Amino acid sequence: MQGNRACCEGALAAGCNFFGGYPITPSTEIAEMMALKLPKAGGTFIQMEDEIASMGAIIGASWTGARSMTATSGPGFSLMMENIGYAVMTETPCVIVNIQRGGPSTGQPTMSAQGDMMQSRFGSHGDVATIAVVPSTVQEMYDLTAKAFNLADRFRVPTFVMSDETIGHMRERIIIPEKVDIVPRKPLEEGKLPYEADEDGVPGFANFGSGHRVHVTGLTHDERGYPDATDPEVHEKLVKRLYNKVESKRHEIADYDAVNTDAEIVFVTYGPCARTVRQVLHDHPDEEIGHLNLRIVWPFPEDTLKRFPNAKTFIMPELNLGQMAREVARHTTDQKVVSLPKLGGYIHTPDELYAAVEAER
Amino acid sequence: MSTRVFEKWYREDRLPHIFCTGCGNGTVMNCAIKAVDTMQWEIDDTVFISGIGCSSRAPGYISTDSLHTTHGRALAFATGVKMANPDLHVVVFTGDGDLSAIGGNHFIHACRRNIDMTVICMNNMIYGMTGGQGSPCTPVGKISTTTPYGAAEPVFDLADLAVAAGANHVARWTSYHTKELTKAIETGLATEGLSFIEAMVQCPTAYGRRNKLRNVTDMVEWMRTHAILLQKARRMEAEGVPIPEDHFTVGEFIHRHRPAMGVRR
Amino acid sequence: MKLIIDEQRCKGCNLCTTVCPYNIFQEGRKLNERGIIVPILDRPERCTNCRLRKLYGRQLCGACQMICPDQAIYWIDEDPYAEESVVIEF
Numbered sequence: 001m002q003g004n005r006a007c008c009e010g011a012l013a014a015g016c017n018f019f020g021g022y023p024i025t026p027s028t029e030i031a032e033m034m035a036l037k038l039p040k041a042g043g044t045f046i047q048m049e050d051e052i053a054s055m056g057a058i059i060g061a062s063w064t065g066a067r068s069m070t071a072t073s074g075p076g077f078s079l080m081m082e083n084i085g086y087a088v089m090t091e092t093p094c095v096i097v098n099i100q101r102g103g104p105s106t107g108q109p110t111m112s113a114q115g116d117m118m119q120s121r122f123g124s125h126g127d128v129a130t131i132a133v134v135p136s137t138v139q140e141m142y143d144l145t146a147k148a149f150n151l152a153d154r155f156r157v158p159t160f161v162m163s164d165e166t167i168g169h170m171r172e173r174i175i176i177p178e179k180v181d182i183v184p185r186k187p188l189e190e191g192k193l194p195y196e197a198d199e200d201g202v203p204g205f206a207n208f209g210s211g212h213r214v215h216v217t218g219l220t221h222d223e224r225g226y227p228d229a230t231d232p233e234v235h236e237k238l239v240k241r242l243y244n245k246v247e248s249k250r251h252e253i254a255d256y257d258a259v260n261t262d263a264e265i266v267f268v269t270y271g272p273c274a275r276t277v278r279q280v281l282h283d284h285p286d287e288e289i290g291h292l293n294l295r296i297v298w299p300f301p302e303d304t305l306k307r308f309p310n311a312k313t314f315i316m317p318e319l320n321l322g323q324m325a326r327e328v329a330r331h332t333t334d335q336k337v338v339s340l341p342k343l344g345g346y347i348h349t350p351d352e353l354y355a356a357v358e359a360e361r
Numbered sequence: 362m363s364t365r366v367f368e369k370w371y372r373e374d375r376l377p378h379i380f381c382t383g384c385g386n387g388t389v390m391n392c393a394i395k396a397v398d399t400m401q402w403e404i405d406d407t408v409f410i411s412g413i414g415c416s417s418r419a420p421g422y423i424s425t426d427s428l429h430t431t432h433g434r435a436l437a438f439a440t441g442v443k444m445a446n447p448d449l450h451v452v453v454f455t456g457d458g459d460l461s462a463i464g465g466n467h468f469i470h471a472c473r474r475n476i477d478m479t480v481i482c483m484n485n486m487i488y489g490m491t492g493g494q495g496s497p498c499t500p501v502g503k504i505s506t507t508t509p510y511g512a513a514e515p516v517f518d519l520a521d522l523a524v525a526a527g528a529n530h531v532a533r534w535t536s537y538h539t540k541e542l543t544k545a546i547e548t549g550l551a552t553e554g555l556s557f558i559e560a561m562v563q564c565p566t567a568y569g570r571r572n573k574l575r576n577v578t579d580m581v582e583w584m585r586t587h588a589i590l591l592q593k594a595r596r597m598e599a600e601g602v603p604i605p606e607d608h609f610t611v612g613e614f615i616h617r618h619r620p621a622m623g624v625r626r
Numbered sequence: 627m628k629l630i631i632d633e634q635r636c637k638g639c640n641l642c643t644t645v646c647p648y649n650i651f652q653e654g655r656k657l658n659e660r661g662i663i664v665p666i667l668d669r670p671e672r673c674t675n676c677r678l679r680k681l682y683g684r685q686l687c688g689a690c691q692m693i694c695p696d697q698a699i700y701w702i703d704e705d706p707y708a709e710e711s712v713v714i715e716f
Contacts, residue, residue: 018445044444049470053437060441086431208426211405217429365700383639387695539692577639
């Protein structure tokens with residue numbers, strides 16, 4: 001099954017019932033597949049006039065209680081940023097799939113890259129905290145897309161599936177589980193204010209039409225949802241709560257693989273580069289090469305690095321000029337972080353990675 | 362027994378609102394609420410959506426579910442809401458800049474798709490909330506902060522635009538003509554498909570102050586005298602009588618039954 | 627019925643004064659505590675709604691209430707000529 005199709009199937013299994021999108025290579029297959037399958041599953045598909053409208057439509061749909069999603073690539077991602085910030089501020093759950101391609105600008109529409117990783121966290125203006133999952137196989141495309149809906153609903157934050165053209169367009173066998181765990185959003189209780197958070201920092205969700213008469217606004221608002229843009233305390237409280245509700249749980253939701261935890265030289269990967277590293281480990285089974293593959297990249301779970309207590313060097317192959325290497329370097333004290341960028345559209349070869357290991361010895 | 366205007370529809374704890382003295386937005390809000398009330402819609406089934414601007418602050422004062430979205434994108438959000446749950450009644454408040462400048466694309470597509478909702482555009486011919494910059498609807502020669510030498514660009518006729526793009530019901534009135542405006546909004550709410558009501562409103566603070574119409578009554582008088590009924594304008598054109606400058610047409614521009622989207626079948 | 631202008635909401639725009647078909651309002655002269663000059667009722671006996679609402683059972687005219695941008699105009703039940711009764715206790 002193609003990666004994009006697996007993403008679609010995972011979404012449908014998780015209960016996605018609204019898709020508003022705009023075609024862009026290499027994510028068009030997701031839109032096409034959704035156009036075919038959603039109406040049969042009782043959902044709604046609409047092709048919007050641009051990515052900004054797509055993001056707007058899925059936020060609007062989410063407020064009626066639908067599990068909504070959209071799929072795009074680099075240029076569309078940049079367009080969506082304002083409304084992504086709006087979704088963060090209004091705490092609207094939604095899933096955005098970004099099948100990354102060569103950038104910047106129109107770049108390489110049909111080649112792979114991972115150049116939007118920092119953008120998925122810092123792309124919108126202001127201090128936002130979002131969640132990004134990164135699949136490295138077609139099976140993970142299915143599983144992680146389904147998981148993204150649960151994460152979005154749990155934290156009431158837009159969740160990104162940061163895939164790329166390699167995984168999106170490749171075909172692999174996958175196992176489709178009988179049933180996918182669906183954890184719906186917590187409803188707003190009677191008597192509570194629309195933006196009054198519980199202990200976990202997340203308020204209950206009140207659908208339009210449920211009788212709570214919520215006023216949703218992108219302006220700084222108090223617990224009643226009413227705009228209060230000039231009070232510094234209200235703003236600080238709100239922004240910090242939105243930030244901490246995600247960041248404080250980064251270790252709880254961390255999803256990763258740690259192989260050969262005693263190694264001194266450790267590869268830290270996310271996405272398709274993991275595949276090459278797995279090949280290197282397969283080719284050199286007696287050597288102690290560690291591998292940390294992150295499936296949830298934002299909020300960044302720095303404690304996973306500690307799972308490799310003997311690590312002296314972290315090697316990070318990425319299809320960008322070292323975006324996540326900065327994040328890892330930020331959290332390491334005495335270990336060396338080697339960034340292995342590869343631009344151009346193809347993933348690293350096992351020889352290139354092994355040469356990097358040799359260079360560190 | 363007190364008869365405050367539609368008290369169940371207003372969030373009384375939020376009034377008095379932030380609109381300036383004599384702002385036409387308050388009047389249009391009254392007309393819209395009266396129309397919604399006449400339709401006997403339930404408060405819980407109605408959703409007000411707006412963009413950014415003075416006009417778009419209105420849903421914050423109305424006690425229904427409301428969505429105060431990003432600048433110009435109200436129609437995209439409204440499309441999402443209506444398509445995901447066609448049982449909700451959707452009304453969109455927007456302004457002239459919000460709709461025709463940054464939201465122009467979403468405007469023409471919403472009209473083309475003919476989504477079943479009502480769009481009320483409060484056209485004060487300026488960007489009011491941010492201090493008085495020119496908008497695509499600022500008449501030629503008028504002063505605003507970004508057109509200090511008089512606006513040089515030709516003006517958008519929003520009602521004509523909506524007709525051309527395919528909306529099912531299009532009307533334009535002013536905030537002086539409250540009765541006609543209410544009736545037009547009511548017809549729009551009852552019509553399946555996109556209903557576009559353009560309400561010319563007075564902005565004495567941003568527009569009026571710079572264009573010799575600072576007094577609220579003066580500006581409303583200006584709107585009253587410069588509005589020509591559509592049928593009269595067409596008659597004048599047919600007879601070859603030129604329509605005086607600065608005048609604008611009011612009335613119901615079109616009422617048709619193109620197929621609509623977002624209707625529960 | 628008696629017409630009341632809510633002084634907490636009125637912003638002194640005088641649109642009611644302009645549109646009333648019976649000219650019952652007049653521009654006020656004094657500033658109230660919010661700094662607004664609220665219109666005064668010059669000839670309230672000419673207000674159709676005040677006089678005839680009870681008779682017809684529905685809102686009449688109401689142009690001022692509709693045009694008021696601040697939702698400041700409303701009517702209350704009041705018969706200004708009701709006889710006042712006095713209770714005498716011994």
